[in-house]
Amino acid sequence: MLFAMHWKKHRNFLRDPMDIYMERIVELLKNPLNKGEIDDAEIKKTDYNPSCGDMIRVFAKVNEGKIKDIKFQGQGCAISIASASLLTEYVKGKNLEEVEKMGQNEMLEILGLDLSKNPSRIKCAMLALIVLKKGITDLGKS
Numbered sequence: 645m646l647f648a649m650h651w652k653k654h655r656n657f658l659r660d661p662m663d664i665y666m667e668r669i670v671e672l673l674k675n676p677l678n679k680g681e682i683d684d685a686e687i688k689k690t691d692y693n694p695s696c697g698d699m700i701r702v703f704a705k706v707n708e709g710k711i712k713d714i715k716f717q718g719q720g721c722a723i724s725i726a727s728a729s730l731l732t733e734y735v736k737g738k739n740l741e742e743v744e745k746m747g748q749n750e751m752l753e754i755l756g757l758d759l760s761k762n763p764s765r766i767k768c769a770m771l772a773l774i775v776l777k778k779g780i781t782d783l784g785k786s
């Protein structure tokens with residue numbers, strides 16, 4: 645009986661399209677990658693996703709046009725925090741030009757989620773990349 649109940653719960657978990665990716669996202673929330681701050685970072689940039697209430701702050705050490713180190717702080721939904729974890733891991737060591745060329749398709753690929761049925765969540769997934777790109781633009785101005 646107990647087993648049957650568990651199985652039913654599990655099947656419902658798998659059936660709900662919003663929950664299919666939650667396991668991976670929850671893991672990233674428990675063990676975020678690159679969470680923290682860099683005091684002497686060249687890029688320190690914060691931005692918000694008002695439609696969901698997400699906030700991401702990115703810290704990046706830049707040297708010779710490359711991202712040498714990157715960390716983030718954030719508050720918001722699971723998708724925004726997981727995206728920041730995965731993005732920071734992905735761009736470490738990359739040229740700034742490469743990062744500036746990144747768009748929605750590449751970010752969603754890194755996240756590994758199909759958000760086509762949840763288009764409002766794409767803003768959550770894109771926030772960390774948008775913050776980082778704005779930070780790179782600021783760097784060029786100074």
Ligand SMILES: [Zn+2]
Nearest residue numbers: 696698721768
């Ligand atoms: Zn969000």
